[in-house]
Amino acid sequence: MPDTKITAKRGRPRAFDRDEALAKAQLLFHAKGYDALSVADLTQALGINPPSFYAAFKSKLELYDEVLRRYEKTNGLDVDTALAPGTPLPDGVAKLLRYAADAYARGGPCGCMVIEGARGTADPQAGQKACARMEASRAYIREKVVVLDAKNAEICSDYIMMSFAGLSASARNGMSTERLRVMAAIAADGFSSYLEKDV
Amino acid sequence: MPDTKITAKRGRPRAFDRDEALAKAQLLFHAKGYDALSVADLTQALGINPPSFYAAFKSKLELYDEVLRRYEKTNGLDVDTALAPGTPLPDGVAKLLRYAADAYARGGPCGCMVIEGARGTADPQAGQKACARMEASRAYIREKVVVLDAKNAEICSDYIMMSFAGLSASARNGMSTERLRVMAAIAADGFSSYLEKDV
């Protein structure tokens, strides 16, 4: 009976750690963006040659897509906690924006990789990949908001995404986490006021 | 006595209208961004050949800088009106964000050329040019805010710039002017609440 081991290894073994390389690539893409990071930069940083790179990751674009999904797992905001059922919507928005403020300047002034990649990426395919991930996030947030306040779900998710973009941009401009938190709180207060008028 | 005419023309006259070309280049840079717009794209759109392009504009980078300044003149927000002396700061912020909402989706989903160019531009020199213009705008706004409320000038200008970035990103994502205005009003309300707590 054949061994059902996941890493069915036949042939010459890979000389580098693929996951480690993926983590490094994530940091590089996050810091420099898709266009400004060349395959030559990557191979040099990873200490490998182009054929090894393409054997492991297929192409720059596929690596980017894989990195985007990894980023969501490692750096994704805890939407479920922020918008847990039963949470008053204003509190949920405040929490979520606070999470973003905490995250976007962590480990350097890089903002959100998905949001930054969704715009300003010259390569159309890469931009589309990032846009797709951003839309998925928006949809997930909207889904959670609907449970809390179906009537305001659209405007709420729009406002959250806009605030994310503003916070991400500010973070990339060097704003401190402390100051980002203040910005997030102010923005959240605005949505709170909006709901009060409405109800 | 020599003619002091500004257009002292000697030699073969230019076969195209430089200002017109500048306006076209502005639209193109605004729509596609610095990196995604090649010199070949430009020369083709302008109906000229590379040597004519370089004779008129020196380089892609210098044209971009010229376009950025032209953009500020043609599409710049009326900060002086929004933040005129005597205006209550919350009203000024609301006006300014409203202006941005009105402007960012005008003529297509392009957002603010300066803000979008300041990030996400792979070419470091071009990114620096856009960043410099954005910093100049921030400084100008802060200067006007100081007159209205010196104590809150820093946090206010930070919040305005963050909101601009959020609005610009949303506009580029296709948000309508109508919806952008709602977003701007909500964001402005947040700053209003912040000031009320503080005073």
Added chain:
DNA sequence: TTATTTTTGTATCAGGCACTACACAATCCT
């Protein structure tokens, strides 16, 4: 006319980009 200056079109340039052909090396399976 003749000289000078500037623009124009043709045909490139060198350099960086993502990516690969090829032969060899290193492992597993029989």
Added chain:
DNA sequence: AGGATTGTGTAGTGCCTGATACAAAAATAA
């Protein structure tokens, strides 16, 4: 051992980028 399979290093592919060399053309100045 021998065959199959997979990764690696050297070297290079074609393509697109921003930018030019060059000579002819079109204007002014003397």
